[in-house]
Amino acid sequence: MIKQDDSIKKILRGKSFKFGDDISTDLIAPGRYFHLRSNLSELAKHVLEDADEEFAGKVNNGDFIVAGRNFGLGSSREHAPTIIKLAGVGAVLAKSFARIFFRNSINIGLPVLVCDTDKIDKDDELEIDLSKGIIKDLTKNIELKFKALPDVMIKLLNDGGLVEHITKNKGFNL
Numbered sequence: 001m002i003k004q005d006d007s008i009k010k011i012l013r014g015k016s017f018k019f020g021d022d023i024s025t026d027l028i029a030p031g032r033y034f035h036l037r038s039n040l041s042e043l044a045k046h047v048l049e050d051a052d053e054e055f056a057g058k059v060n061n062g063d064f065i066v067a068g069r070n071f072g073l074g075s076s077r078e079h080a081p082t083i084i085k086l087a088g089v090g091a092v093l094a095k096s097f098a099r100i101f102f103r104n105s106i107n108i109g110l111p112v113l114v115c116d117t118d119k120i121d122k123d124d125e126l127e128i129d130l131s132k133g134i135i136k137d138l139t140k141n142i143e144l145k146f147k148a149l150p151d152v153m154i155k156l157l158n159d160g161g162l163v164e165h166i167t168k169n170k171g172f173n174l
Helices: 031-034 040-048 079-086 097-110 151-158 162-169
Strands: 013-019 065-066 091-094 110-115 125-129 133-137 142-145
Touching: 031 040, 040 079, 040 142, 079 097, 097 110, 097 151, 151 162
Parallel strands: 013 065, 065 091, 091 110
Antiparallel strands: 013 125, 125 133, 133 142
């Protein structure tokens, strides 16, 4: 079950799912489902199950994970951001990310945005302009800022990540 629409646009829109600090890769991809690593679509049905058991069943294409500090800490499981993307998540917003999780996310084409998430609540409707660095919380009628993504990063995300970009362009074409 792949919900993800691989076309990343400069403007993203969806509902927020709120999480706290220190969401580890073990919370994202619970270890008891280790046997599903070769079936990522099946593993995606359990994404973030230990942090919110209803998340995988409620997330819709384009919705956002909104978290606190140190999102993605723990092991360097590349399948953690992959199953987030496969579940349909449009982007992950957090105050900070574990470095390897951040890099793995970009590599697989999942936007990860560093921003202050304190004013965003669960179920807020968000519109994110990747190139301008603006998050509009349409529920609260407020705007938040983040460091805008350069066009080269948006192009990489639009291509579905690093491997897809290299395959599509027979090398780097940034």
